[in-house]
Amino acid sequence: MKNAAGREIPERIAGHDVRPFAGAFSTAATGDKAARPQKHLDPHENKVLPSIDAAIEATGLSDGMTISFHHSFRDGDRVICAVVDACARRGIKDLRIFSTALFPAHESLIAHIESGVISRIEGSMNGPIGRFVSQGGKLREPAVLRSHGARWRAVEAGDVAIDVAFIAAPQADPAGNANGIFGKTPCGPISFVAVDAQYARKTVVITNDLQPYPVTPVEIQQGWTDYIVEVDEIGDPNKIVSGTLQLTKSPTRLLIARLTADIVKASGYFVDGFSFQGGAGGISLAATKFIGDEMEAAGIVGSFGMGGGTKMLVDLLHRGLLRTILDGQAFDLDAIESLQHDAKHVMMDPGMYANVDSRGCATHELDTAFLGATEVDLDFNVNVNTHSDGLLLHGIGGHQDVASGAKMTIITAPTLRGRIPVILDRVTTVTTPGEVIDVIVTERGVAVNPRREDLKDRLIAAGLPVRSLEEIKREADAMVQPLSKPVFGDEIVASIEWRDGTVIDVVRNVEGFE
């Protein structure tokens, strides 16, 4: 069947009926939330276990179960592999991995997929595991990719039932309170998995810094935690850095960032109390700086900036240009330091950040957002999951949540990456539909979604180089011979969920290239 994004998707995936994407805000939540079993604990009962193995034993983790993790250590995480290795040693098979994301650091899981320890994955796959899975025939069921908000929703709705949540915690106490911003190796907020901790049948906190009761702030609460394990190592915080900390030197990227700031300034949203979210990555960091400078020049103070926290965002808070930062994860160590000391730099979990099936989420309060893309198309659809070679290489992050929430969403992208065009007739995969994208900024001009004639008029009046996406595409295409296209097989290796649990697209296995 064809969904509202115009993508061909099957009626059923992995034995379940598929709910097709029907529009950004067209599918309402129904029914009650899921729940975990009740549990009673006597005073002073010990919850601290000596090892990961002991925790696996105590939780009753066995074949076919679902185990969950967070990605706050990003490419520096040590816990996911340690837990799966321990499961493998104990002969456990057929696990479903429900991590918020997997990174190149988790490449060794491939061996566990091949040996049958892991049979299913739900969550982002950045790099080698995505590449591996894209070949097809690797997982028993297609992977499921969800945005930060959609993952939270899926747990609350019972779409994913977690058996055991393993939560890497840079600081914890023996009662099971934990946080990610203090301790020997702080990694930033770990509230990504606050929903796992509350809904999993068993919750295990794994820490390398067990401190006397109570540790604060409390991201993970003692009432949610079944067991605590102390280990030597949970991750390397130096690897949380997403991209570069330096302002990009690339003239092309700086130009796109400059245009982005000029668009924000001309958009009509740039008034006292305005709010924005920028991602990590060179263009976003530079745009954040440029917007800050414009705010200073115009005497504007923003109500809030939204993270992934970065040095650039923290600088705006410290310069008095933002009243608040709302932050779900830390993209550099400056952001962690700010979270430790500044009460106006506030941690939030993805439920508050981005869950559409809730009584209100923060992304819906945003005035503007600027986000990246691996591909865009003439209908303004955005792909952040696959590359032009069809391989599954990135997660969704908050892309859908932010793009559909903000009053104005700007996609920043160069027209070419080396010889690879970024603007296509049709994106390889739809992550975020064109209906929620307002502007696409490239180094060769600015394209405004025809749904936003009002905005287009403002940008033209401000002298911005507004052009049609077709025209920009033609100019870029003239500089390189067309690429060969991947040849897809019939197997679905992943489904891409929209925020509300409907399927916006599927990723098929890559058999070769034409």
Add this chain to the structure above:
Amino acid sequence: MNSECVVGTDAKADCRISVVADGAGTIDVQTKAADLAERGIRHVVERALEAADVHGLSVTVEDFGSLDVILASRLEAALRLASAESSIPVTVHPSRRPSDKDRPRRSRLYAPGNNPRVLAGIEIHGADCVLLDLEDSVPPAEKTPARILVKRLLAETRFPEEVWVRINALECGGRDDLHEVLQGRPHGICLPKAERTEDVQDLASELTRLEAEFGLASGSTWIMPIVETAAGVLHCEAIAAANERVAIVAFGAEDYTRDVGCARADHALLFARSRLVAATAAAGVQVSDTVFADVADDEGLYAEACTARSLGFDGKGAINPRQLGPIHRAFSPTEQEIEHARVVVAAADEAEAAGLGAVSLNGKMVDRPVVERARRLLRIAERLSAGRAES
């Protein structure tokens, strides 16, 4: 030609191409973009070899994200190393037209002629005048590949404003530069270390000869002498007036300070700058100030550009696209200036209509040069806003 000829580097946006006359005629492609780009690259190479009428050569391409124009340039340079006669015909972009001599030139943006990463996309930053450099930024061993790269890039790219080429001194490879790059149809040629009238005149006659050879309109290629030595400063009146083709004279402070042994400071450069301004004004041509070396110092650059404008300069050099913002800000007429100029011109038009010889504004006499300056400022403002509307 029996040995292998290799051109290019493994830097981002570049490619390395080697050709060898083994009679086999194979094309081997290795590319960063794996399986997707190989076919396209092969197509570019096959088409270029055919156009060059070269056969029996084996070509190896290692691609690091290079555009088609870079691929063709590297291939042509490799063929040229193998055989001095080889060339791949080049087509000039249909948008290219000769430019007006007095068009506004607030900025001249230098780009090293041997660096694909900087060259690819250099046209998008809004410089009034892009200057592809074959002189100081290109080491002697790379002059040939750089010439070919500059030729093809300047030919095939749609430059929204002007594109110029800075050549080497005529007796040090400049003639070869000209022969190559004129095929790409630049708007003008920038002549470094101009010191005598003859330097400019020699270049002008060479241009006349090559314009005829390549079928270009005679006199359509402008000249920008760079005055950057003590001798140049002392002869700048003659240099500015040496030939009709001179549209603008540029000042090069870095070489000048070394030549005379002065500091790189405003007071030490004042004599040279002011003399240049007077010399170019007398000759009726534009004058552009020296480059500013600290790319990260936007405020310092803006201050220096404002100083230059107050001295009478029309524009300034840039070594990085990020310098264009401050330079354009400094050299663009402000709203107040435009408004004032409108009032002056309106008063002058009124006086003329009324048959009055003298123009008065708010009870004060307005001199003729003030009116002329106002007209000129309005012309510049008009052209700048027209340019913006087009882009």
